[in-house]
Amino acid sequence: MDIRQLQYFVEVAKQRNFTKAANALHVSQPSISKMMKALEEELGVVLLDRSERKMELTEAGELVYGYATKVLQLMEGMSSSIAEIRNVERGRVKMGMMPTVGSFLLPNVIALFKKQYPGIDIEMKEYSAKLLEVQVEQGSVDLGLTVLPTDAEKFAAVPLVSEDVVAIAHQKHWLAGMDEVNLAQLKDEDFILFTEEYAIHDVVRQACMKSGFEPKVAYMSSLWDFVGEMVATQLGISLLPRSIVRRLNNSQLHTVNIASPVIDWQYALIYRKDSYLSHATRAFIDFVKQHLSP
Template identity: 80%
Template sequence: MEIRQLQYFVEVAKQKSFTRAAQTLHVSQPSISKMIKALEEELGVALLDRAERKMELTDAGELVFDHAKKVLQLLDSLSSSIGEIRNVERGRVKMGMMPTVGSFLLPNVIALFKKHYPGIEIEMKEYSAKLLEIQVEQGSIDVGLTVLPADTDKFAAVPLQAEDLVAIVHREHWLADRQSVNLAELRDEAFILFTEEYAIHDVVKQACLRSGFEPQVAYMSSLWDFVGELVATQLGISLVPRSIVRRLNNSELRTVDISHPVIDWQYALIYRKDRYLSHAARAFIAFAKEHLGL
């Protein structure tokens, strides 16, 4: 059974005439007759009573007419829906983001995006950087807001804004009045690091190793504000993204730049290279790149 057969049959049933149906559909009358005859043969029933001067539907024809109209309406609806998706008028973006980072970068962008694409829903969840990559890889989320580097074999990455890591110390620490410090000068300090599931753990540790020492870890935490509180009680120092310092808002803390090496904290959106990416997700990535790109 072909869609065109149903289209021709419905039009004939509406017009009660092969001639008028042919004029409406802009096809020849013999083509319509051939299509409907083939449909009747396939179904094994007569659909049209051609004996009367005025063409009428048989009982089977009435049944097929009702169902055919529904099928054609569903196809029209499907076509319209696909068109809306293709034109990015509707859809859903499942997005993962690192805690705090998302609240720093995304609120204004999402607000603007919703104005441009009111029919697109954005579903957001928070993950640590390493767990976020797993969620993107498994297809649980479409796009992840993370920090580079990412596994380039698995993910495509769209670089966004970048910032540097800075040291935070207690206001009575020997570094408190310094504007900057060489990372190698911190070899004897007690470090408060983030736990291993967070990307910043590896970034800080690798930066210290490149500077010739392994950091002495006093405490580890998964909470930004708790890290700040530990530093404020003089239990150690920590390295955090500069934007986080403003959020800690603790008068006991001082910020010191890392003069060498500069530790970049590069934000990026990642998605699977080998998986279909919806039109809505593509639109969000392009929008975020426009507003947060380098």
């Protein structure tokens, strides 16, 4: 049994006439007759009572007609739904993102995206950078909003905007009198860093190592505002992306540019190289690229 048999049978049942059904379906009458005979033989029942002047459905024909119309309705619904997905009229994007990064980059972009694609739902969850890569690799999320670099063997990356990493210190610290500093000049300072699961921890540590010293870590925290408060109480200095520093809004803090080495903090969307990307996910990637490309 195939879908054409059901389509032909339903039309014959509606028209109660082979010729009218053939005209409606734009096929020959012998084709209709042959298809109906094959369907009856396959089911082992008579579906159409041809003995009277006007063709009627048998009891089995009534039963098959009910099921056939439901099947065709489901097929039509499926085709319509697939067309909506193909034309990006609906869908779902599951995205993981680093804390603070999403709130810095995405609200305006998502608002614009939803205006253009109201039928696409976006689910967002926060993860630390290292856990985020695990979630993308395992397929728990379609996309990850993170910072480069990532594992190039596992993930495809779409580079987005970047910003610099700056130093913050208390207004009474010697750095308060400077606009910029070489990282090597901070080798004797106490550092307040994010904990190891956050990308900024490794970025700062590697930059310090590149400048010839291992940072002396006084405290570590997973909360960016708490890091700022500890710097404000003169417990040490910290290196943070500029967008986070802007959010601290603490008059006791002074921001200093890092002249050498310049520490880039580049955002990117990542996805597993071997993963299937839905039409909705691809549309979201293209939209974000348009608005947040470097």
